[in-house]
Amino acid sequence: MADTDDAHNRTRHAEPAGGPRSIGVEAHTGNATARADHADEVLWVYSSRTPDGGWWHPKYGDVKGPEGWEWLPSGDAYITRQVKQLGLHWVVVKKRKEFTQAIGLLAPADNIQQARRLAEETESRRKEKRAVSAKQREKKEQDYATKFARAVLDFLAFAPRHRKLAQKIAEGTARQATVVGSGRVGRTAKLELAEKAELAARAYIRHTYTGYEDRLLKNGLFDLDRETHHYLKSEAHEEVDEFLERHRPKAEE
Numbered sequence: 001m002a003d004t005d006d007a008h009n010r011t012r013h014a015e016p017a018g019g020p021r022s023i024g025v026e027a028h029t030g031n032a033t034a035r036a037d038h039a040d041e042v043l044w045v046y047s048s049r050t051p052d053g054g055w056w057h058p059k060y061g062d063v064k065g066p067e068g069w070e071w072l073p074s075g076d077a078y079i080t081r082q083v084k085q086l087g088l089h090w091v092v093v094k095k096r097k098e099f100t101q102a103i104g105l106l107a108p109a110d111n112i113q114q115a116r117r118l119a120e121e122t123e124s125r126r127k128e129k130r131a132v133s134a135k136q137r138e139k140k141e142q143d144y145a146t147k148f149a150r151a152v153l154d155f156l157a158f159a160p161r162h163r164k165l166a167q168k169i170a171e172g173t174a175r176q177a178t179v180v181g182s183g184r185v186g187r188t189a190k191l192e193l194a195e196k197a198e199l200a201a202r203a204y205i206r207h208t209y210t211g212y213e214d215r216l217l218k219n220g221l222f223d224l225d226r227e228t229h230h231y232l233k234s235e236a237h238e239e240v241d242e243f244l245e246r247h248r249p250k251a252e253e
């Protein structure tokens with residue numbers, strides 16, 4: 001299975017003032033637009049809007065692709081990296097609403113073919129490496145979820161007779177809060193583990209063991225104004241406190 005660079009395609013490339021700049025060797029001629037070939041430069045170019053197509057660069061205007069160069073669309077991160085490492089190339093970009101997206105490369109045909117041959121020769125080795133990496137990531141995430149669940153148990157501090165309930169809440173909280181890429185509190189790097197565990201546990205209890213969700217639906221989940229939502233959340237916050245107090249050791253225990 002080939003490496004994909006979908007994530008790279010969506011990268012928000014920061015642009016200098018005036019648009020994408022030439023990177024690598026800069027032209028030092030008095031009249032840059034007079035040059036017919038820029039094969040000795042690494043450029044960021046756009047598709048030209050002229051009838052005959054071609055490419056456009058903020059500094060040079062309409063430019064012609066160097067002779068012997070070919071178009072390599074984005075799609076295989078390994079081949080793209082290899083082509084870049086093999087030498088000069090142009091990065092073809094497309095302006096989006098809030099960012100500039102790389103959609104492929106223009107590069108010498110020989111370099112593209114060499115990169116493709118190398119991709120074929122190393123595919124089995126890279127596949128094995130990806131499998132090992134995937135297992136390592138899975139193990140790391142499992143370890144983190146276990147650690148997170150322990151932190152939730154420490155926060156709950158339930159009485160021994162509620163041990164099973166505490167374990168159920170800890171596992172449910174960890175399962176939801178630690179999902180990779182979820183943006184949930186369990187994935188933030190801005191808080192200590194104990195803080196993340198407390199916030200996540202309270203949210204889990206609020207949604208699972210109080211009437212919070214029923215009240216949200218009753219009041220129109222998607223039509224709530226900020227004041228009403230704040231009130232319902234504050235009400236649920238008190239219910240969570242009461243829930244915790246009921247299940248923690250009493251003074252006589």
